[in-house]
Every structure is written in structure tokens, then in C-alpha cells.
Amino acid sequence: MTTDLFRALPAVDPEATHRLHQRLVEAAHAAGLLDIAYRTLDTPVGTLLLAATPKGLVRVAYASQGHDLVLEGLARDVSPRILRAPARLDRVAREIEEYFAGRRRAFDVPLDLQLSHGFRRTVLAHLPEIAYGTTASYAAIARAAGHPRAVRAVGSACASNPLPVVVPCHRVVRSDGTIGQYVGGVPAKELLLTLERPA
Amino acid sequence: MGAPGRLPDVSSKPFEEIVAEHGPTVLRVCRAVLGPVDAEDAWSETFLAALNAYPRLRADSNVEAWLVTIAHRKALDHVRAAARRPIVTDAPPEPPAGAGHPDGWELGLWEALEALPLRQRQTVAYHYLAGMPYRQVARIVGGTEAAARRAAADGIATLRRTVLKGELR
Numbered sequence: 001m002t003t004d005l006f007r008a009l010p011a012v013d014p015e016a017t018h019r020l021h022q023r024l025v026e027a028a029h030a031a032g033l034l035d036i037a038y039r040t041l042d043t044p045v046g047t048l049l050l051a052a053t054p055k056g057l058v059r060v061a062y063a064s065q066g067h068d069l070v071l072e073g074l075a076r077d078v079s080p081r082i083l084r085a086p087a088r089l090d091r092v093a094r095e096i097e098e099y100f101a102g103r104r105r106a107f108d109v110p111l112d113l114q115l116s117h118g119f120r121r122t123v124l125a126h127l128p129e130i131a132y133g134t135t136a137s138y139a140a141i142a143r144a145a146g147h148p149r150a151v152r153a154v155g156s157a158c159a160s161n162p163l164p165v166v167v168p169c170h171r172v173v174r175s176d177g178t179i180g181q182y183v184g185g186v187p188a189k190e191l192l193l194t195l196e197r198p199a
Numbered sequence: 200m201g202a203p204g205r206l207p208d209v210s211s212k213p214f215e216e217i218v219a220e221h222g223p224t225v226l227r228v229c230r231a232v233l234g235p236v237d238a239e240d241a242w243s244e245t246f247l248a249a250l251n252a253y254p255r256l257r258a259d260s261n262v263e264a265w266l267v268t269i270a271h272r273k274a275l276d277h278v279r280a281a282a283r284r285p286i287v288t289d290a291p292p293e294p295p296a297g298a299g300h301p302d303g304w305e306l307g308l309w310e311a312l313e314a315l316p317l318r319q320r321q322t323v324a325y326h327y328l329a330g331m332p333y334r335q336v337a338r339i340v341g342g343t344e345a346a347a348r349r350a351a352a353d354g355i356a357t358l359r360r361t362v363l364k365g366e367l368r
Contacts, residue, residue: 005358006327009308012223020226020242021218027247038215075211080254082213 025085035079037088038071043100044195045188048165050089050096053078056110057092060163062184077115096165102195105132107166115162119150123157130171133196137175159183165192210256217253218246221263224329225270231312231324232274241277245270264339267329271321271339278317311361319354322347327355 028034036058038051049067051059051074058078061070075082086093091109098104106128116124126144130136136144138154145154158169164183170192174180182189225245229238248269256265312320318340325336326347337347 005308005355005362009227011227013226016226016239017222020222020239020246023239023243024218024246024250027243028250031247031251033247033250036213071213071215072211075213080209080211080214081250083215083218083250 021084025083025087028081028083029085029088033081034083034085034088035081036074037083037085039084039086039089039093040067041093041096043096045165045184045191048096050092051082052089052092053112053114055112055114057089057163057166058112058115060165062164062188064185065183092166099165100195105196109166111163111166113162116157116160119145119147119153120157120160122146123154124161124163124167124169127158127161127167127169127172130168132168133198135171135173135193138172138180139175141172155181171196208258209254210258210260210262214250214253217249217262217266221266222246224263225266227328228267228324229270229274230309231328232271232317232320233277234313235309237274237277237281241270241273244273244276248273263329264331264335267325267331268339271325274321308358308362311358314361315354315357318350319357322351323354323358326351 025034025037029037032054034054036051036053038049038059041048041050046063047067048063049059049061049070050057051061051071059070059074061067071082092107095104095107095109099107113121113124122145123141126141129144130141138151138158139148141154142148142150147153154172158172159181161167161169161183164170170182170184170189172180179186179189179193222242226238226242229241229245232238233241245266249266256262312323315323321340322333322336325331325339326333331339333344333348333351336351337344340347340350
């Protein structure tokens with residue numbers, strides 16, 4: 001009856017939707033309300049989710065971790081004021097692209113480690129000490145973190161690393177030389193270590 | 200398990216999803232109430248205000264009704280501002296690029312909506328475009344449920360005359 005009046009109106013106006021979304025991102029940023037900006041980035045290890053607070057990069061996630069789930073976790077644990085805002089992550093995206101192209105050995109972006117606490121955070125702080133192209137054992141990291149017997153805890157710190165690739169937990173391997181586990185799956189870890197291996 | 204300072208019964212959906220799910224409907228509502236140009240300002244003001252308040256929104260809230268309520272107030276600000284503006288009869292202001300002709304404009308429907316009294320525009324938009332029951336529409340626009348129903352019916356009757364001219368059933 002009455003719905004025929006509005007039937008011809010498309011439900012979504014994609015152009016206006018896009019324009020208004022951009023305008024919202026800019027206004028939110030200017031008003032200090034953009035607590036988390038995110039984007040995705042296609043890489044040789046799949047599509048990565050990158051998320052940043054005003055303090056710095058707060059989360060990198062593999063597709064296998066479920067990007068929607070990761071964003072929901074950020075909404076719960078940090079803030080639900082989350083918008084897709086690729087421009088805010090331009091620099092880190094560029095650095096990750098350079099890394100995968102073999103032109104970058106270390107990342108130079110501010111990090112926000114608020115998702116990691118206690119010993120796990122201590123472990124993450126030591127990971128950048130493992131140089132590009134080298135590896136260290138879980139036991140060696142446990143020693144460096146001041147708890148030589150906490151080898152398993154180092155493993156779980158790596159498994160819960162909120163910033164894989166950028167904080168190089170992929171360089172931590174087993175003492176017997178085998179590759180060990182990885183938050184992004186063993187094939188991704190192999191790919192990263194192969195990429196970094198000196199020719 | 201929420202972080203310190205966040206209540207467990209507040210919404211934990213990323214705001215991006217709220218924009219994606221409800222943005223188009225709120226835009227249609229703003230266009231119906233304000234016309235295509237002011238609508239985009241009202242939409243932007245609505246979602247910025249919503250983003251600000253969102254961390255305190257209860258998880259069981261009707262998000263669309265909440266957004267339409269904010270949009271209603273933002274649109275009223277524009278209606279009042281327009282009433283204070285001097286009326287210029289010649290050369291209407293150019294709409295911003297891209298904003299002037301939303302899809303469906305050529306049908307004459309949006310112009311016909313603009314010609315309706317404000318209350319009819321609001322009730323038609325909230326009930327027919329946002330799909331709200333009249334009880335909720337009345338809560339937003341004020342007055343009784345019956346009055347809201349009547350205003351929408353009058354609005355639809357006028358739209359039917361001006362837009363459809365008997366072409367459609």
C-alpha cells in the first residue's frame with residue numbers, strides 16, 4: 001500500500017555513504033573521539049588487520065584470528081569508538097609493505113602496548129633485541145627477561161603478542177632448532193624467517 | 200570481562216558497525232526531514248554526537264531508535280536555523296558538489312516530502328523510512344500515538360496525490 005511510495009528509493013546511497021564516512025572520521029579525529037582507527041593490508045602472509053590508538057599501533061592481527069572478533073575485543077578492552085580510517089595507518093602500512101619487499105629490517109612507528117601486561121609485556125619488550133635475520137630460543141628470551149625457568153610463559157607471551165610481525169615474536173624458536181608455534185600459523189612463521197634469512 | 204571503567208552491560212560493537220548498519224537509514228530520514236543539503240550536516244552531527252555517547256550506551260538499547268532520536272534533535276536545530284535565516288527569493292544557494300541529487304531525487308519524492316508540514320515529514324520519515332512503530336514515533340516527536348499516526352497518514356495521502364498521481368496503486 002504505502003511502501004510503494006518509497007520502493008523506488010534505493011536503501012543505500014553508496015557515494016553519500018562514503019563521503020559522510022570520511023567526514024565522520026575527520027570530525028571524530030578533530031574532536032579527539034577516534035579512540036581506535038583501523039585498516040586492513042594485503043601481505044604475503046594474508047590480510048593483516050592494523051589498529052592504532054592516538055598513542056600508537058595497538059593491534060596487528062592475522063586473518064585466521066578473525067578480524068571481526070579482534071575488533072570486538074578492542075571495543076571491549078580499549079574503547080568501542082572504532083572507525084575504519086586508513087589514513088591514520090598510512091605510515092605503518094608503508095613500513096610493513098617495505099618489510100615484505102625486503103627493504104626494511106626494523107619498524108619505526110610508535111607502539112601502544114596496553115593490551116599486554118606483566119611478564120608478557122616484559123617479554124615483548126625484549127623481542128626487538130633479536131636482530132633481523134636471526135632467531136633466539138624461548139629459553140634465551142626467558143633468561144633475557146630475568147626468569148630463566150619461565151620458558152613456557154615466554155611461549156604464551158609470544159602466542160598472545162598483540163603486535164605480531166612488528167614485534168618479532170616470529171624470531172623466537174625452540175632450543176632444538178625446530179620452528180615452534182606461531183600466532184599466525186607455522187607457515188606464516190616460516191615465510192617471515194625465510195624472508196629475513198640472509199641470501 | 201570488561202576493561203576497568205567499562206560496565207559489562209554496555210555495547211561492545213565497534214562503532215564502525217553501527218555506522219555501516221544504520222548510516223543509510225539515518226541518511227534517508229535526514230533527507231526526508233531536511234532535504235538533501237542540510238541532511239548531510241545533520242547526519243554528520245548525529246553520528247559525531249552518537250560516537251561521543253556510544254561507550255555509555257546500554258547493550259540492550261534499540262540503536263536505530265537512539266540514532267533517529269539524536270537525528271531528530273539535530274534536524275530541529277537546522278529547521279530553527281533556517282527559520283531565522285533571511286529568505287532570499289532569487290538564486291537559491293548552490294548545494295555542495297555531489298550532495299544535491301541523491302538517488303531517487305528525480306522521482307520528485309524528496310521535493311514532495313519537503314512540501315509537507317514538518318510534523319508530517321517527521322512522522323512519515325520515522326515510521327515509513329526508519330520503520331518505527333507509532334508509539335516510538337510519538338515519543339520522539341511528542342504528542343499521542345494517535346496524533347503521530349494521523350500526521351503520517353495525512354502526509355502519505357498528500358505524497359500519494361503529488362507524487363503518484365494515480366500512476367501506481
